[in-house]
Amino acid sequence: MEIRIEHLNYIYGLGTSYEKKALDDISLTIRSGEFIGIIGHTGSGKSTLIQHLNGLNRASSGQIFVDGKNIYEDGYPMRQLRFRVGLVFQYPEYQIFETTVLKDICFGPKNQGLSAEEAEGRARAAMRMVGLDEHYEGKSPFELSGGQKRRVAIAGILAMNPEVLVLDEPTAGLDPKGRDDILGVLKQLHRESGITVVLVSHSMEDVADYASRIIVLDKGKVLYDDIPAKVFSHVEELESIGLAAPQVTYVMRALRGKGWDVSQDVTTQAEAADEILEVLRKAGVKC
Amino acid sequence: MLKDMTIGQYYPGNSLIHRLDPRVKLLGTLVFIISLFTFSSISAYALATVAVLTVVAVSRVPLRYILKGLKPIFILMLITILFNLFMTPGTAVLQIWKLKMTEEGIRFAIHMAVRLTYLIIGSSILTFTTTPNSLTDGLESGLGWMNRLHVPVHEIAMMMSIALRFIPILMDETDKIMRAQEARGADFQSGGVFHRVKAMVPLLVPLFVSAFRRANDLALAMEARGYHGGAGRTKMKPLVYHRKDWIAFLVMAGYVAAQILLRIFVKI
Ligand SMILES: Nc1ncnc2c1ncn2[C@@H]1O[C@H](COP(=O)(O)OP(=O)(O)OP(=O)(O)O)[C@@H](O)[C@H]1O
Ligand SMILES: [Mg+2]
Numbered sequence: 001m002e003i004r005i006e007h008l009n010y011i012y013g014l015g016t017s018y019e020k021k022a023l024d025d026i027s028l029t030i031r032s033g034e035f036i037g038i039i040g041h042t043g044s045g046k047s048t049l050i051q052h053l054n055g056l057n058r059a060s061s062g063q064i065f066v067d068g069k070n071i072y073e074d075g076y077p078m079r080q081l082r083f084r085v086g087l088v089f090q091y092p093e094y095q096i097f098e099t100t101v102l103k104d105i106c107f108g109p110k111n112q113g114l115s116a117e118e119a120e121g122r123a124r125a126a127m128r129m130v131g132l133d134e135h136y137e138g139k140s141p142f143e144l145s146g147g148q149k150r151r152v153a154i155a156g157i158l159a160m161n162p163e164v165l166v167l168d169e170p171t172a173g174l175d176p177k178g179r180d181d182i183l184g185v186l187k188q189l190h191r192e193s194g195i196t197v198v199l200v201s202h203s204m205e206d207v208a209d210y211a212s213r214i215i216v217l218d219k220g221k222v223l224y225d226d227i228p229a230k231v232f233s234h235v236e237e238l239e240s241i242g243l244a245a246p247q248v249t250y251v252m253r254a255l256r257g258k259g260w261d262v263s264q265d266v267t268t269q270a271e272a273a274d275e276i277l278e279v280l281r282k283a284g285v286k287c
Numbered sequence: 288m289l290k291d292m293t294i295g296q297y298y299p300g301n302s303l304i305h306r307l308d309p310r311v312k313l314l315g316t317l318v319f320i321i322s323l324f325t326f327s328s329i330s331a332y333a334l335a336t337v338a339v340l341t342v343v344a345v346s347r348v349p350l351r352y353i354l355k356g357l358k359p360i361f362i363l364m365l366i367t368i369l370f371n372l373f374m375t376p377g378t379a380v381l382q383i384w385k386l387k388m389t390e391e392g393i394r395f396a397i398h399m400a401v402r403l404t405y406l407i408i409g410s411s412i413l414t415f416t417t418t419p420n421s422l423t424d425g426l427e428s429g430l431g432w433m434n435r436l437h438v439p440v441h442e443i444a445m446m447m448s449i450a451l452r453f454i455p456i457l458m459d460e461t462d463k464i465m466r467a468q469e470a471r472g473a474d475f476q477s478g479g480v481f482h483r484v485k486a487m488v489p490l491l492v493p494l495f496v497s498a499f500r501r502a503n504d505l506a507l508a509m510e511a512r513g514y515h516g517g518a519g520r521t522k523m524k525p526l527v528y529h530r531k532d533w534i535a536f537l538v539m540a541g542y543v544a545a546q547i548l549l550r551i552f553v554k555i
Contacts, residue, residue: 056466079472087470095467097492107489111472142496156471 309425441517
């Protein structure tokens with residue numbers, strides 16, 4: 001499924017004394033099967049933007065087309081769109097309400113009109129995807145750890161079988177292992193089921209390792225929309241808006257500064273290691 | 288939707304009314320409300336109107352904004368008026384089936400409508416121009432004498448200010464949880480009463496959980512900073528009456544005097 005956003009503007013509190021322009025003339029297209037990272041400083045409009053993708057926010061002006069159909073047209077099946085574009089909110093564990101993990105994950109599929117058995121089947125599959133085994137099924141969600149709760153919440157969205165999975169800072173407040181686990185799950189999902197993933201974060205490290213395209217937001221505007229290597233080449237601009245390039249970018253820059261012939265297009269640690277080894281080998285060092 | 292409620296909100300500003308001592312404003316509101324119920328003639332209402340409009344003009348809160356606050360209670364007011372119209376015994380003016388609209392009823396309903404409207408406008412000027420914190424400060428120090436009657440004034444004021452502080456937070460939270468559940472296909476709008484009540488569960492459970500979590504965190508944070516109730520607690524910004532506050536007291540006295548004079552000399 002393809003989501004095309006055209007000249008989108010969004011203003012909070014329209015017509016009150018608290019008016020605030022959160023999105024400013026956004027145009028972009030999310031194509032099927034992409035893994036997109038959206039980054040931006042606090043308050044840049046990331047959360048506001050992604051809540052347009054499933055119709056929770058209605059644009060103040062501008063259009064959104066899903067598979068060529070305008071979602072703001074009368075009679076557009078908005079509720080269906082919610083199921084096709086699964087949106088995981090920031091701190092999704094705060095939306096958990098059921099008595100058991102399985103029941104909570106079943107909430108979405110049941111709203112889709114599935115029978116109890118079908119919903120449970122979906123829920124179990126979703127639990128496996130996020131790495132929760134069967135013995136969690138009957139547990140109360142409230143006695144799980146933060147990272148486990150977050151997995152439950154993500155499973156609750158995955159169980160609806162969305163075509164596009166949008167996550168708002170899924171790693172916020174997690175320890176490094178929890179972060180790697182969740183991002184690993186996303187990467188695996190993307191590779192195995194071909195689901196489109198939109199990952200919101202304000203950490204470059206998060207998106208650099210996983211996304212194939214990065215959209216940088218600043219004060220409600222799209223500043224860059226490109227492949228990671230291109231985006232990270234604007235280190236100074238990124239720093240001036242309160243972001244930073246991933247650490248490897250800085251390492252590679254420093255090496256180039258010292259006269260090493262390493263490429264600047266490297267964005268992940270693995271690539272950086274290969275690149276450095278390659279240069280060393282060329283220089284005749286055995287390794 | 289929830290955000291449209293303007294009643295009880297603070298409207299940031301720096302007008303003379305904003306800067307008055309909260310105790311002055313509290314007393315002023317009280318005097319105004321009492322005057323509404325003791326002086327009920329056309330001339331008294333006219334004077335009250337002039338007083339309200341003057342205060343609104345000085346406060347620089349847009350009148351449109353204040354009137355918007357009346358909307359949520361419009362229905363309530365309509366019901367009150369209808370009840371008074373038909374339920375007051377007296378000379379009938381109009382009869383619909385078994386319901387009699389009486390002359391006394393009409394008069395009473397008009398009084399009621401005027402009083403309720405002014406009561407709400409009066410108290411919203413107070414909340415529009417006073418931050419919740421200074422409001423509770425004003426209450427605490429204005430009612431300090433009740434301590435001698437063993438009323439825990441400080442504790443009540445603290446609870447009030449915490450409750451007031453939490454209202455916008457819980458509203459935001461409600462909005463967020465509603466969206467999160469809507470993203471999972473929850474439907475809060477359609478269906479019958481039973482369905483709708485059931486649909487509230489996914490909203491209310493997380494809301495309560497989060498309210499308790501917040502309350503817990505806050506209690507811990509307060510204790511960690513050595514909070515132990517009101518005894519021996521001093522203020523960073525003690526309330527002191529300034530010249531403008533004394534003048535405001537004089538204006539209030541003038542208003543009451545004018546009402547009394549109107550009552551004695553103008554008989555409409
Ligand atoms: N409910 C709201 N009412 C009014 N203004 C809002 C509301 N939500 C967000 N805003 C404003 O809109 C702007 C964008 O907010 P948004 O939540 O989209 O930012 P964000 O990029 O997700 O930030 P963060 O990284 O902190 O989550 C901010 O300036 C914020 O103050
Ligand atoms: Mg956000």
